Amino acid sequence: MEEKLLEIRDLHVEYITDDARVFAVNGLDLDVKKGETLGLVGETGAGKTTTALSILRLLPERVGRITRGTIRLGERDIIKASEGDMLQIRGEVVSMIFQDPMTSLNPVHTVGDQVAEVLDLHKKYKTREAVEARVDEILRLVGLSAERKKEYPHQFSGGMKQRIVIAIALACEPQLLLADEPTTALDVTIQAQVLSMMKELKEKLDTAMILITHDLGVVAETCDRVAVMYAGEIIESGSVEQIFDGGENHHPYTLGLFGSLPDLTHKTRRLNPIEGLMPDPTDLPGGCRFHTRCPKCMEICRSEKPGAIIGDGHMLKCHFLESRLPGFSKLSAESVTYK
């Protein structure tokens, strides 16, 4: 089996606000192998970004809290790591690309300085020239000319800025890259450029990536595995072939996501959206979190949380499918725990 890079088990994250406790992540299990791309899919409020921030331990101080669970990155235990260790891990082992390239760059520093900052923090280059040479190299890698490193972020277009953000994230060749909706703010033709560049770089540097997105099209074109998230949990995961097989053996929420998309190849009169709204994370429904919107809802769904069933690496959490999928077996507690 390929080597596991990241292992998250039973992660719970809460945000505490003045008048409520927000249950953002509720028992999340997630694995990422070395070099693979995992697509983390879900709608606003599903807890995708919170998961990524937990891996970096960047949850807002005093408000966000990891209440339970383990996060292992290689040999390291992220939850127990000291702040000093985290400073070393961030940027060097894991780095993150944020959604909005306009706000994630510092407007008063040149882009060259911003790339050099990561190198200064993590790599012990002896001379200024060595740092500058590396900056030039990285900028060329993301398709920018090195002469532009003396310019400021506002002098670049959105797509260019996102390339700079990617350059900063990859400067120290991290093992894991967290990309939070990296192309959502970009136009389609620019999105295509950035995605194909990210794909190439990932292969070249052998970096694993968690690609957070709500765009199933982007997932189909770039990811090896897919995890679908709903109300702070992974409700279905599997290889991209398993999730996009077009069959019926999927979680009703996954089917709903596909049904909501207008299809370019078939003409349909009406879309089949999922009824209702995402549940309020301060007051989550009991049983299966999706039962309030589920067309296949049964009695048991209201009271009992579905356990995970797994068949050939394809994981599902659904009472309705439990008895209907012969090749699947219940995931036992032992096989989940980290060894």
Add this chain to the structure above:
Amino acid sequence: MNTPLIQTQDLKKYFRTPGGLLHAVDGVNFAVEKGKTLGVVGESGCGKSTLGRLVIRLLEATEGKVLYNGENILSYSDEKMLEMRKKMQIIFQDPYASLNPRMTVSEIIAEPVKVCRTLTKPDDILEKVYELMETVGLADRFVNTYPHELDGGRRQRIGIARALALDPEFIVCDEPVSALDVSIQAQVLNLLMDLQEERGLTYMFITHNLSVVKHISSGIVVMYLGQCVESALSDELFDDPKHPYTNALLSAIPVPNLSRRNKRREVIRGEVTSPINPKPGCRFAVRCPYAKPECTAEDIPLKEISKGHFVSCVLY
């Protein structure tokens, strides 16, 4: 052929900027028949929102005509325009920014009615508000809430109810679903299509999302830097795109199935050039894989290559 409900003739809008004249919309012609939907697609900065605003005179055009039932509304007086506005409404992109945070849902929906005085008795107005809320699928209990208490999908429904308040014939939908999650997006698209069927509405649907535009439109205009580069019936444009830019746009959309995986896509180079003082000739030429010297020699007119299918490209 019927006279189109709304039609533009060589519509132009230039903005004065310190760097020169910004050609936001540069000579666009289109026509929409009653009850149909015209999709306008293009990337940021191509002038699609400006075009939407010109058509209903939220911006004054620099040149050209907007014909509504054959009459040029750009020559109307303010008074006459106010009458006209009852027939043409707009739904804005951002349901967070387009609703006044200090007004309740009922005040927002009732405002157009109060401004145009189509109803005057408070009871009648309230009744109308309830009726509209039912039409767009908002529960009665939200009538006295403020926009910040509601989620994006519900807010967009308020925007739609407000646009319907005067029983318009024509609605400009400026990216009405791009700020919404996919499952909510599908609900709102279904609502817009149902309303069109019930009320015979005519839409101008502005978006950058090509799969949405194919789903909802009968005809499509593809814009690039203020100009229309191709226009055709929806199915024809998707089955047989002619302009290299349309092709590039179509191949850039990520498709949610695996058929295109591992195939190398044609990714077009470069980025949109500046719309300030553009050079003559095809504006896409610098990024175009088929560019020839004649592309930049002079402006390329829109040519009808088959019935209803217009392209501006030297290849045709």
